[in-house]
Amino acid sequence: MIVALAGGVGGGRMAAGLSRVLPPRGLAVIVNTGDDFEHLGLHLSPDLDSVLYTMAGVADARRGWGRAGESWNFMSAIGELGGAAWFRLGDRDLALHVLRTHLLGRGLPLSEVTRRIGARLGVRHAVLPMAETPVRTRVRTARGVLDFQDYFVRRQCRPRARGFHFAGSRAARVPRGVRRLLVPGRTRAVVICPSNPYVSIAPILSVPALRDWMARRAFPVVAVSPIVGGAAVKGPAAKIMRELGEEPSAAGLARHYGPLVDGWVVDRRDAAHARAIAREGHAVVVTDTVMDGARKAEVLARTVVAFARSLTRSG
Amino acid sequence: MIVALAGGVGGGRMAAGLSRVLPPRGLAVIVNTGDDFEHLGLHLSPDLDSVLYTMAGVADARRGWGRAGESWNFMSAIGELGGAAWFRLGDRDLALHVLRTHLLGRGLPLSEVTRRIGARLGVRHAVLPMAETPVRTRVRTARGVLDFQDYFVRRQCRPRARGFHFAGSRAARVPRGVRRLLVPGRTRAVVICPSNPYVSIAPILSVPALRDWMARRAFPVVAVSPIVGGAAVKGPAAKIMRELGEEPSAAGLARHYGPLVDGWVVDRRDAAHARAIAREGHAVVVTDTVMDGARKAEVLARTVVAFARSLTRSG
Numbered sequence: 001m002i003v004a005l006a007g008g009v010g011g012g013r014m015a016a017g018l019s020r021v022l023p024p025r026g027l028a029v030i031v032n033t034g035d036d037f038e039h040l041g042l043h044l045s046p047d048l049d050s051v052l053y054t055m056a057g058v059a060d061a062r063r064g065w066g067r068a069g070e071s072w073n074f075m076s077a078i079g080e081l082g083g084a085a086w087f088r089l090g091d092r093d094l095a096l097h098v099l100r101t102h103l104l105g106r107g108l109p110l111s112e113v114t115r116r117i118g119a120r121l122g123v124r125h126a127v128l129p130m131a132e133t134p135v136r137t138r139v140r141t142a143r144g145v146l147d148f149q150d151y152f153v154r155r156q157c158r159p160r161a162r163g164f165h166f167a168g169s170r171a172a173r174v175p176r177g178v179r180r181l182l183v184p185g186r187t188r189a190v191v192i193c194p195s196n197p198y199v200s201i202a203p204i205l206s207v208p209a210l211r212d213w214m215a216r217r218a219f220p221v222v223a224v225s226p227i228v229g230g231a232a233v234k235g236p237a238a239k240i241m242r243e244l245g246e247e248p249s250a251a252g253l254a255r256h257y258g259p260l261v262d263g264w265v266v267d268r269r270d271a272a273h274a275r276a277i278a279r280e281g282h283a284v285v286v287t288d289t290v291m292d293g294a295r296k297a298e299v300l301a302r303t304v305v306a307f308a309r310s311l312t313r314s315g
Numbered sequence: 316m317i318v319a320l321a322g323g324v325g326g327g328r329m330a331a332g333l334s335r336v337l338p339p340r341g342l343a344v345i346v347n348t349g350d351d352f353e354h355l356g357l358h359l360s361p362d363l364d365s366v367l368y369t370m371a372g373v374a375d376a377r378r379g380w381g382r383a384g385e386s387w388n389f390m391s392a393i394g395e396l397g398g399a400a401w402f403r404l405g406d407r408d409l410a411l412h413v414l415r416t417h418l419l420g421r422g423l424p425l426s427e428v429t430r431r432i433g434a435r436l437g438v439r440h441a442v443l444p445m446a447e448t449p450v451r452t453r454v455r456t457a458r459g460v461l462d463f464q465d466y467f468v469r470r471q472c473r474p475r476a477r478g479f480h481f482a483g484s485r486a487a488r489v490p491r492g493v494r495r496l497l498v499p500g501r502t503r504a505v506v507i508c509p510s511n512p513y514v515s516i517a518p519i520l521s522v523p524a525l526r527d528w529m530a531r532r533a534f535p536v537v538a539v540s541p542i543v544g545g546a547a548v549k550g551p552a553a554k555i556m557r558e559l560g561e562e563p564s565a566a567g568l569a570r571h572y573g574p575l576v577d578g579w580v581v582d583r584r585d586a587a588h589a590r591a592i593a594r595e596g597h598a599v600v601v602t603d604t605v606m607d608g609a610r611k612a613e614v615l616a617r618t619v620v621a622f623a624r625s626l627t628r629s630g
Binding site for chain 1: 355357385389390391393396397398407408409410413420436
C-alpha cells in the first residue's frame with residue numbers, strides 16, 4: 001500500500017496519476033482538511049473536492065479548482081440576494097457541497113460522506129480526510145490571525161504570512177480508514193504530493209497520530225517538489241517560503257522537510273538543486289514534474305512509485 | 316390595509332396584481348407555509364417563493380414555479396452523486412434556499428429572512444409567512460398519511476385524498492408583522508386569493524390566531540374562485556374537492572367556505588354558479604379571473620379591491 005499525502009491542485013493531479021498506475025487496494029490518499037470551512041451554511045472541503053474531482057476526471061484543469069463545464073447561475077443569484085459572493089461556487093459543484101452538508105448533518109462522519117461521493121464519481125481508490133473532526137488552518141499575518149479562506153481566497157494571500165496554526169489538530173479524531181494505514185507493516189511508502197508544504201501538508205502532519213506515524217516509520221517517504229525553477233507551479237508556496245525566511249527552491253524545500261523526506265523528485269529545471277539535495281544525503285530523482293495533462297501525471301506517478309519502491313529506509 | 320391570504324401559483328399572481336394597484340403600506344400578503352419542508356438539508360418554502368418571485372417579476376410563468384431563465388446543472392450533478400432528485404431545484408432558485416437555510420440556521424425568524432430576501436428582490440409590499448414555527452401539511456390518503464411534498468410532487472397527487480392535517484398549527488407562533496394586522500381596526504378587508512382551499516388556504520386558517528381573527532372580524536372577506544368551468548386553473552383543487560365529496564365548482568367552493576367569505580369573485584364562464592352563490596346571500600362579482608399575464612392580474616386586482624371596499628360586513 002502506497003499512501004499519498006495531498007492537498008490542492010498538485011495534490012489532486014499527483015493522486016490522479018498514482019491512481020492510474022496503482023490498483024485500488026494499492027493506494028490510499030490522505031487529504032488535507034485544514035482548508036475546510038462553513039460558507040453560507042454549507043460545509044466546504046476544497047482539498048477533498050480537488051482530489052476527488054481530479055481523480056474522477058471531472059476537474060476543470062485550466063481554472064485549477066471546481067468542475068469542468070461549470071455554470072455560475074447560483075452565484076449570480078446569491079449576489080442578487082445579498083449573500084456572500086467572495087467564494088465562488090459553481091452550479092454543479094454546489095451539489096457536492098449541499099449533499100456533503102446534508103449527510104454530515106445526518107450524523108455521517110466526513111470519511112463516510114467522502115467515500116460515498118467518491119464512489120458515485122467513480123473513484124475506486126481510498127480518498128481519506130486526515131481527520132473526522134474540524135481542523136482549521138489559521139494564518140498569522142501582519143494584519144492579525146486570519147481564517148484560511150479569508151487569507152487564501154478573499155485576500156488572495158496578499159497579507160504577509162508569519163506562521164500557520166492548525167486549530168483542532170491536537171484533539172483531531174482520525175478516520176478508521178486512516179488508522180488502518182498506521183498499523184506497522186501496512187504502509188510500504190508515503191508520497192508527499194507536490195502540494196503547498198505550509199497549508200496542504202503541514203496540517204496533515206499536525207495531527208498527532210499522523211506525525212508520530214511518520215516519525216517512527218519503517219517505510220520510505222518520497223516527496224515531489226511543488227517548487228519548479230524558483231516558483232510554485234500554482235499557488236503561493238514560493239511567496240510564503242520567502243516570507244518565512246526560507247529559500248523558495250527545491251533545495252529550500254528539502255531543508256524545510258529535513259529528515260522527514262528520504263527521497264526527492266525534482267524537476268529537470270532544478271538539476272543544480274537536485275545536486276545540493278543529494279549532497280545533504282537524500283536520494284534524488286530528476287524528471288519532468290509539471291503535470292499539465294493526465295498523461296504527464298501518469299508518467300510522473302510511475303517514476304515516483306518506482307523510486308519509492310527502490311528506497312529502503314536506513315534510519 | 317388589505318390583507319391577502321395566498322399560496323401557490325394563483326396566490327402569487329393575485330398578490331402580484333394587488334401589489335400593482337395598492338401602495339406598499341396598503342397591502343400585506345400572508346402566505347401558506349404548510350408546504351415547507353426540509354430537502355437535502357435545505358429549508359424549502361415553495362409558497363413563499365412563488366409569491367416572492369411572482370411579485371418580483373422573476374417567476375417562470377409557463378412552468379408555474381421557480382424562476383425564469385433557470386438552469387438545471389445542480390440537479391444533474393445531484394442525480395450523479397446519488398442525492399434525491401425528485402424535487403427539482405433550479406440553479407438560481409437554489410440561491411434562495413441556501414441563503415434562507417443559512418439565515419434560519421443563524422437564528423433569524425422566517426419572517427425576517429423573508430423580508431430580507433423580498434427586499435433584495437425588489438418586493439416593496441409585506442410578504443409574511445403565516446407562522447414562524449413549522450406547520451406541516453399532512454395528507455390522509457388510502458395509502459396512509461403522507462407528507463405534503465411526497466403527496467404533491469413525488470406522487471403528483473395521485474393517491475385519493477381523505478383529509479388534511481396541519482401538524483404544528485395549534486402551537487404555531489405568528490410573526491410580529493402578522494400580529495399587527497390582527498389588531499382590531501387595522502385590516503380593512505381580506506382577499507382570499509385563488510389558491511387551493513385545502514392545501515394553501517386551510518393551513519393559514521388552521522393557525523388559531525388567524526382563525527379567531529377571521530371569525531371575529533368586522534371587515535369583509537372577498538374570495539376569488541380558483542375553480543373555473545369546473546376545473547382548477549392549475550393544480551389538484553378540483554380533484555381533491557371530488558375526492559372529499561364536494562362539488563368542484565365555484566358554487567361548491569362557496570359552500571365549502573360558507574360564512575367565512577362575504578363576497579365572491581367568479582369567472583364569466585361560471586355565471587350560473589354566480590347566481591347560485593348570490594341566492595345563498597353572498598355578494599358576487601363576475602369577471603375574467605384567469606390571470607395569464609401580469610396585465611390581467613392587475614385588472615382583476617382592481618376589481619377585487621373595488622369589490623372589497625364596496626362591502627361592509629353585515630354579520
